[in-house]
Amino acid sequence: MQTGKAVDRAKSHGNAIGAGYLFPTTFEKEVYSDLTGERGVLMGALAGIMEAHTTLCENMDTAQAEAFNETVEELTQSLIRLVDENGMDWMYCNCSETARIGALRWRPRFREATQPVFDSLYELVAAGEETRIVLEKSKVPDYRQKLADELNEMGNSEMWRAGKTVRSLRPGKAKQQE
Numbered sequence: 420m421q422t423g424k425a426v427d428r429a430k431s432h433g434n435a436i437g438a439g440y441l442f443p444t445t446f447e448k449e450v451y452s453d454l455t456g457e458r459g460v461l462m463g464a465l466a467g468i469m470e471a472h473t474t475l476c477e478n479m480d481t482a483q484a485e486a487f488n489e490t491v492e493e494l495t496q497s498l499i500r501l502v503d504e505n506g507m508d509w510m511y512c513n514c515s516e517t518a519r520i521g522a523l524r525w526r527p528r529f530r531e532a533t534q535p536v537f538d539s540l541y542e543l544v545a546a547g548e549e550t551r552i553v554l555e556k557s558k559v560p561d562y563r564q565k566l567a568d569e570l571n572e573m574g575n576s577e578m579w580r581a582g583k584t585v586r587s588l589r590p591g592k593a594k595q596q597e
Contacts, residue, residue, distance in 0.1 A: 455544050484585050
């Protein structure tokens, strides 16, 4: 039965579960944005970019933990919180000249390098290919073991092992482990 109060009910449900924000969407838009977002920025691209920090290790004889600390740890423990609170424009206005000039110079190159990947990703999501792959892979009898193996391979890479060590050294971690 239609009451005309669907939007009000959705807002009250969102409020009741503590949603930080709500926005109108459609099922199609939500599927496309969710699949593209999690494969792209939220997980796939973020992990891929973080893993590329090995350039420091390979070219400068830098320890994995040091490289992790200078890249991933700095991003996750300080910069992302500042961007969240103040915006990327604020971040650019409040960093060193060296960082600002370098970031403004390299930002377009990173965008140009990643734009084709994101375009391809979106096309595969829109064509249903990403959904087909998930359905196909998840119905295989040994799916959970294969997934666990892939996750273990990633988690046991030198970089992510270094990350586990670096995270254990954060202030307050020692107290939590006691």
